[in-house]
Amino acid sequence: MVSQLASNSVQVKRQSPILNIEPSNSWVSLKLGELWQYRELLYFLIWRDIKVRYKQTALGAAWAIIQPLFSMLIFSLFFGRLAKMPSDGLPYPLFSLAALVPWTFFANGLNQSSNSLVASANLLKKVYFPRLVIPIATVLAGVIDFALSFIVLLGLMAFYGIAPTINLLWMPLFLLLALVTSLGVGLWMSALNVKYRDVRYIVPFIIQVWMFSTPIVYPSSLLPATWRTVYGLNPMVGVVEGFRWALLGTNTAPGFMIGVSSAAALLILTSGAFYFRHMEKSFADIV
C-alpha cells in the first residue's frame, strides 16, 4: 500500500512524504529530528513567554532581579549575620547570591515547565507539534531572567572588589548543567501533571527540599570530604559549586563531583524525555 501511494505521488510531480498515522508502541523514540524541524516554533514560544511575562507584570523585568536579591538579603541577615554561617572566606551576600542566581533559574524553570502542558491545554487539543517543544521553550525562556540577575551578581562582585577569574569561561557549562537538570525534572513533572493534578502542589515542596539539599546558604565544605561525591548526585551541587569556583575563585574546583553531577543530570533528562514521549499520546485526551 505504501509503495502504491508513493508511486502515485511521483506522478503529481512533487514528492510529498507519506505520513503514517498508527497506534504507537508503548515506548517510542524521542524524534529529535522532528524537534529540530520545529525549531522556529520553539523560538516563537520562547519569544512569547518572555514578551508576555514582561508585559503582564507591573515590574516587568525587575522581577528577574528582585527574587534572587531579596533571598540574598534575607539569607545574609539570618544565616550570615545571626547564624554566622561559614562562607568559604567570602562576604556572605556574595557567597549566597552566586548560588541563588543559578538556583533561581533552575527553580523557576522547574516550576514553570511543570505547569506548562496544562497551561497549554488548548494547544495540545487543537494542533499537532512535538509536545517536547512546550517545556523546552519554558525553561529556555528563563535564560533572559538569568542574564539579568547575572548582571546584578557582577555588580555585587565589583562592589566587593572581586574580579572574576579566567575560569569564568567555564560558566556556560554550569548553566547548561542547571538547564539540563531543570528540564529533566520539568519533563517528568509536566507529563505527570497532565494525569495527576496534585503534582502542581508537590512541585513547590520538592523545590524547597531541594534547595536545602543544595549548598546555597551553606558551603559544601561543611560536609566530610568522603561524602562529597555522593552529594554530587544532586546535580545542583555541581552547578552551585561550579559557579562559586568560576566566578569567585573558591577552591571548589570541579573535580570528580562535577562528573557525578553531570551524569545524574543526563540520566534525569533522558529518562524524563522518554517518559514524556511515552505519556505524550494521551495528553490531548486527558489534559
Added chain:
Amino acid sequence: MGEVVIRLEGLGKKFSINNRQESYKTLRDTLASAATKPFRRVKSGARMDGNHREANQTIWALRDVSFEVKQGEVVGLIGRNGAGKSTLLKILSRVTEPSEGRAQICGKVGSLLEVGVGFHPELTGRENIFLNGAIMGMKRLEIERKFDGIVAFAEIDKFIDTPVKHYSSGMYLRLAFAVAAHLEPEILLVDEVLAVGDAAFQKKCMGKMEEVAGEGRTVLFVSHNMAAVQALCQRGILLHNGTVYTDTTASAAIGTYLQMIEQTQSLNLLERADRRGEGAVKLSKVEISTGGDNGSRILATGRPARFVFHTTRLQADVSFVFTIYDHFGQPLASFNSAIHSPEDLRDPQLGERFICQLDELSLTPGRYRINVAIWSDGVLQDHMEGASFFEVEQGVINGRPIIRGGGSGRVCMHHRWIMPES
C-alpha cells in the same frame, strides 16, 4: 484528480470513560465528594445510582473506519454530535492517536480544528500573526511573505500593533481566520470553524473556503451547517456511532442524515437512560411537525409548529417544561404548561399526550434541539436533554423572507418598518 492522498484502514479510537472522568482526580476532590455525598443523595433521590456507569467502561468514539480520498476532492463529514467526526479529524491532524487501524496521508496537511489557537491577548495583532502562523506550521519567511495579505483579509490594518485583548470579537475572529486562510496546505482539514462569528464573517469564510476548494486542494470538512456542506462538497460521508454509515454524494448523504434525525425523533425515548427525576411519569415520545392532517416534519420560519409529548401515564398536576436550544447550546425559548393563558385548552380525548401549539414559529433557519422536563407536585419526574431535534427551513414572517444566514441572531420577530419617502 485521481491519486489517493488520504487512506484510512480500519481506524478506531476508544476512550476509557473512567479514565476520562477521573483523570484530574486529586485528594482534595475525593475529600470534597465524600463530604457532599449525603446532600447529593437527598437532592437527586436514591434512583440516581442506577445510572452510574461501571468502572473502566470503554467507549469507541470511532470504529473500523475505512475510506479513501483522492486529490482535489472536497469531502463533507456529517453526522450527529458524538458520531465521531471531530475525533476523526483529530486523528488525521495527529492531535490524538488512533487505538487501532491506520491512516496514510500524502501531502502537506493543514488542520483547522479551531481558529486562533495560541492567540495571546497581551500580544499585538502583528505578534499573534507570527505566533499563530508558527503554531500552525508556517515558516517565518512564509509568514513574512503573506503578512500583508493576512492583514488585508482581516481588515485590521489600523489596529495591527494593538494588543488583541482590545479587539472586538469580530476583529479577533477575522484575524484568526485570516491567518488560517493563508496556510495553503495541499490537504485541508476543517472542523466547524465557520460556525462562529456574524453573518458577514461567515460569508467571507465561505467565500475563502470555496476558493480553496476550487483550487484543486483536498478538503475534509466537518460541519453541522448542511447548506455549507451542500455548497462546498461533492462527496459526503455520514458518520453514525463512530462508523461510516454512508459514503456517497454530498446531497445524498445530507438526505440520509436528515432522514436519520427524523427517525430518531420517533424512537421510543423510554429506552434512553440519560435522564434524571423520580420517574413516576416519563417522557416516551416527542413528535414535532407543522401540525394539521398532512403536517410535515420539516418546520419553516413563520409557519405553525406543533410539539406533541407522549407520557407513560396520566397523573393529576403534571406539567411540562421544554426549552429550545440552538446548535451551540444557547437556550432560546422556554415553554411551561404550569403557567396558564386563557387560550390554553383541555381535551379529554388527548389521552396521555400534551400538545404545545405555535401559530408562527419565529426561529431562523437552522438546527435546534429541545430539553424536556416533567414536573408533578413540585417534584421533577423526568428530565431529558436533547429529547428531540428539529430543522427549520427558510420561510416568511408577515411577508418578509427569512433566509439562511440572513443576519445575526436565532429569532426573528414580527415587525414592520416606517421609512421616509425617497
